[in-house]
Amino acid sequence: MTAEQALSPARTYLVLLKDSFVAEDVVRAIAAEVGAEGVLTASSAETALALLHDHGPVEVALVQMGPEELRTSALGQALILAGTRIALTGSAAEESRAAEFEVLHRPFTDRDLWSSLIRASAG
Numbered sequence: 001m002t003a004e005q006a007l008s009p010a011r012t013y014l015v016l017l018k019d020s021f022v023a024e025d026v027v028r029a030i031a032a033e034v035g036a037e038g039v040l041t042a043s044s045a046e047t048a049l050a051l052l053h054d055h056g057p058v059e060v061a062l063v064q065m066g067p068e069e070l071r072t073s074a075l076g077q078a079l080i081l082a083g084t085r086i087a088l089t090g091s092a093a094e095e096s097r098a099a100e101f102e103v104l105h106r107p108f109t110d111r112d113l114w115s116s117l118i119r120a121s122a123g
Contacts, residue, residue, distance in 0.1 A: 013117075014061040015041045016048045016075075017089070026062065029110045030117075045075040057082040060121050062113075066092025067101055087120040 013030050017023035023041055030039050040055060042048035045065075052058065052075075061084050063070060069092060070076035079086055087102040094105055102120035104113065 011038060011060060011121075012055070012058040013039050014048060014051065014058040014063075014079075014084070015039060016043070016045065016061065016063045016065075017041075018043060018064055026113060029113055033114075045073055049075045049078060052078055052082075058084055060085045060087070060117055062087045062089060062104065062117065062120075064088070064090040064093075066090070067096050067098035068092075070101070085120045085123060087116045 011034060013034070015023055015026050015030070017026060020043065023043065027039050027041050040048075040051045040058060042051055048063075058079075061079050063075070063079075063086060065073065065076070065088060067088065070086065070088065071080070076086075085102075087104050089104040089106065089108075093101070093103045096103070102116050102123060104116040108116070
Protein backbone atom coordinates (compact mmCIF):
# COMPACT_ATOMS: atom_id res chain seq x y z
CA MET A 1 0.00 0.00 0.00
CA THR A 2 1.38 3.41 -0.94
CA ALA A 3 1.14 6.46 1.30
CA GLU A 4 -1.39 7.92 -1.13
CA GLN A 5 -3.59 4.83 -0.87
CA ALA A 6 -3.37 4.76 2.92
CA LEU A 7 -4.10 8.46 3.42
CA SER A 8 -6.92 10.17 1.58
CA PRO A 9 -5.98 13.36 -0.34
CA ALA A 10 -8.93 15.05 1.37
CA ARG A 11 -7.14 14.89 4.73
CA THR A 12 -5.69 17.98 6.32
CA TYR A 13 -2.40 17.77 8.19
CA LEU A 14 -0.88 20.09 10.77
CA VAL A 15 2.90 20.11 11.09
CA LEU A 16 4.35 21.81 14.17
CA LEU A 17 8.12 21.49 14.14
CA LYS A 18 10.57 24.00 15.59
CA ASP A 19 13.40 23.29 13.13
CA SER A 20 12.45 25.08 9.90
CA PHE A 21 14.63 22.84 7.71
CA VAL A 22 13.08 19.65 9.02
CA ALA A 23 9.60 21.19 8.83
CA GLU A 24 10.21 22.16 5.21
CA ASP A 25 11.14 18.57 4.31
CA VAL A 26 8.16 17.11 6.18
CA VAL A 27 5.73 19.55 4.57
CA ARG A 28 7.21 18.81 1.14
CA ALA A 29 6.80 15.06 1.66
CA ILE A 30 3.19 15.35 2.79
CA ALA A 31 2.28 17.92 0.12
CA ALA A 32 3.71 15.65 -2.58
CA GLU A 33 1.06 13.09 -1.65
CA VAL A 34 -1.96 15.18 -0.65
CA GLY A 35 -1.32 18.60 -2.19
CA ALA A 36 -0.01 21.76 -0.57
CA GLU A 37 -3.53 22.90 0.37
CA GLY A 38 -3.79 19.87 2.66
CA VAL A 39 -0.86 20.89 4.88
CA LEU A 40 -0.83 23.56 7.57
CA THR A 41 2.55 24.37 9.09
CA ALA A 42 3.56 26.23 12.22
CA SER A 43 6.71 26.81 14.24
CA SER A 44 4.93 27.47 17.56
CA ALA A 45 1.91 26.16 19.43
CA GLU A 46 0.35 29.62 19.35
CA THR A 47 0.64 29.80 15.56
CA ALA A 48 -0.74 26.28 15.22
CA LEU A 49 -3.72 27.16 17.42
CA ALA A 50 -4.41 30.23 15.28
CA LEU A 51 -4.29 28.04 12.15
CA LEU A 52 -6.83 25.68 13.69
CA HIS A 53 -9.04 28.64 14.51
CA ASP A 54 -8.76 30.02 10.94
CA HIS A 55 -8.89 26.74 9.00
CA GLY A 56 -10.88 24.41 11.20
CA PRO A 57 -9.93 20.98 12.49
CA VAL A 58 -7.22 18.82 11.00
CA GLU A 59 -7.29 15.06 10.77
CA VAL A 60 -3.64 14.30 11.56
CA ALA A 61 -1.10 16.44 13.42
CA LEU A 62 2.66 15.94 13.73
CA VAL A 63 3.68 17.92 16.79
CA GLN A 64 7.08 18.45 18.36
CA MET A 65 6.08 18.07 22.02
CA GLY A 66 6.12 15.48 24.73
CA PRO A 67 2.87 13.80 25.76
CA GLU A 68 2.49 15.75 29.01
CA GLU A 69 3.11 19.11 27.33
CA LEU A 70 0.62 18.21 24.62
CA ARG A 71 -2.08 17.17 27.10
CA THR A 72 -1.74 20.39 29.14
CA SER A 73 -1.32 22.89 26.29
CA ALA A 74 -4.17 24.82 24.69
CA LEU A 75 -3.14 23.39 21.32
CA GLY A 76 -3.14 19.82 22.59
CA GLN A 77 -6.52 20.24 24.23
CA ALA A 78 -7.95 21.69 21.00
CA LEU A 79 -6.52 18.82 18.93
CA ILE A 80 -7.77 16.17 21.34
CA LEU A 81 -11.22 17.76 21.62
CA ALA A 82 -11.48 17.87 17.81
CA GLY A 83 -10.58 14.19 17.54
CA THR A 84 -7.36 14.87 15.65
CA ARG A 85 -5.02 11.92 15.30
CA ILE A 86 -1.65 12.93 16.74
CA ALA A 87 1.95 11.85 16.17
CA LEU A 88 4.62 13.37 18.40
CA THR A 89 8.30 13.92 17.71
CA GLY A 90 11.27 15.39 19.53
CA SER A 91 13.31 14.47 22.59
CA ALA A 92 10.47 14.69 25.12
CA ALA A 93 8.26 12.43 22.99
CA GLU A 94 11.06 9.93 22.34
CA GLU A 95 11.98 9.72 26.05
CA SER A 96 8.39 9.29 27.24
CA ARG A 97 6.93 5.92 28.07
CA ALA A 98 3.37 7.11 27.37
CA ALA A 99 1.80 4.86 24.75
CA GLU A 100 -1.24 6.95 23.89
CA PHE A 101 0.40 8.81 21.00
CA GLU A 102 2.35 7.66 17.98
CA VAL A 103 6.00 8.80 18.22
CA LEU A 104 8.16 9.58 15.19
CA HIS A 105 11.75 8.87 16.25
CA ARG A 106 14.64 10.90 14.85
CA PRO A 107 16.41 10.66 12.54
CA PHE A 108 13.65 9.64 10.17
CA THR A 109 13.16 9.06 6.47
CA ASP A 110 10.11 9.86 4.35
CA ARG A 111 9.11 6.21 4.75
CA ASP A 112 9.36 6.50 8.56
CA LEU A 113 7.29 9.70 8.39
CA TRP A 114 4.51 8.04 6.38
CA SER A 115 4.53 4.93 8.56
CA SER A 116 4.12 7.10 11.65
CA LEU A 117 1.33 9.19 10.09
CA ILE A 118 -0.47 6.05 8.93
CA ARG A 119 -0.24 4.49 12.40
CA ALA A 120 -1.45 7.76 13.98
CA SER A 121 -4.38 8.02 11.59
CA ALA A 122 -5.37 4.42 12.28
CA GLY A 123 -5.02 4.81 16.04
